[in-house]
Amino acid sequence: MTIKIKKQPAAESLIRIVEKRADVSLSKCYQCKKCSVGCPVAGQTESPPSEIIRRLQLGAGDELLQTDLIWTCLSCETCYARCPNEINFAAVIDALRSIALEKGVAKPEGNPPLFNRLFLNTVKTFGRAYDLQMIALFKIRTGNIMADTEKFPTMIKKGKMALLPPSGADKRKVRRIFDRLPENKGTEK
Ligand code: SF4
Numbered sequence: 001m002t003i004k005i006k007k008q009p010a011a012e013s014l015i016r017i018v019e020k021r022a023d024v025s026l027s028k029c030y031q032c033k034k035c036s037v038g039c040p041v042a043g044q045t046e047s048p049p050s051e052i053i054r055r056l057q058l059g060a061g062d063e064l065l066q067t068d069l070i071w072t073c074l075s076c077e078t079c080y081a082r083c084p085n086e087i088n089f090a091a092v093i094d095a096l097r098s099i100a101l102e103k104g105v106a107k108p109e110g111n112p113p114l115f116n117r118l119f120l121n122t123v124k125t126f127g128r129a130y131d132l133q134m135i136a137l138f139k140i141r142t143g144n145i146m147a148d149t150e151k152f153p154t155m156i157k158k159g160k161m162a163l164l165p166p167s168g169a170d171k172r173k174v175r176r177i178f179d180r181l182p183e184n185k186g187t188e189k
């Protein structure tokens with residue numbers, strides 16, 4: 001009897017996908033933890049930067065996409081600046097974010113992906129961020145209309161938030177940047 005075995009291509013591991021998208025080599029990491037020590041949000045997350053890298057090195061799969069640092073990272077690049085091996089961990093987080101969005105991984109509390117999209121939408125529309133519109137839409141979409149509204153009068157009085165949309169930006173130039181994105185995934189149509 002002849003047994004036929006259909007060859008299936010092996011699924012690409014998460015670490016290889018991340019390395020390609022972030023253009024980094026995570027095998028260079030020797031766990032000195034300088035990135036985690038400098039990270040401003042590491043104390044509030046379940047896995048700090050060095051641990052995320054270690055988990056990837058050890059073969060973590062899609063369960064890593066649930067980790068909260070993906071959405072609490074501020075993209076400040078302190079981790080990158082401190083790394084003796086010049087590993088751009090902020091780019092690793094960007095790669096994990098895009099993979100999580102593509103795979104439709106459950107949104108964390110507070111819905112940072114929605115916040116990010118609305119932020120980019122205002123930049124795309126006005127050429128600069130327009131906080132008031134972004135926050136209003138975020139509140140409507142999340143149904144959390146009254147949260148933190150007591151802070152608005154003080155912010156407006158101190159000039160921390162403008163009532164009118166920003167002007168003066170080169171909107172066409174900004175629009176061209178968005179149009180160049182492969183699938184314009186960051187913004188809502
Ligand atoms: S870029 Fe993100 S992970 Fe890196 S130090 Fe800043 S907040 Fe932490």
Ligand code: SF4
Nearest residue numbers: 029031032033035083
């Ligand atoms: S600073 Fe660089 S080498 Fe050290 S743990 Fe972080 S990523 Fe790894």
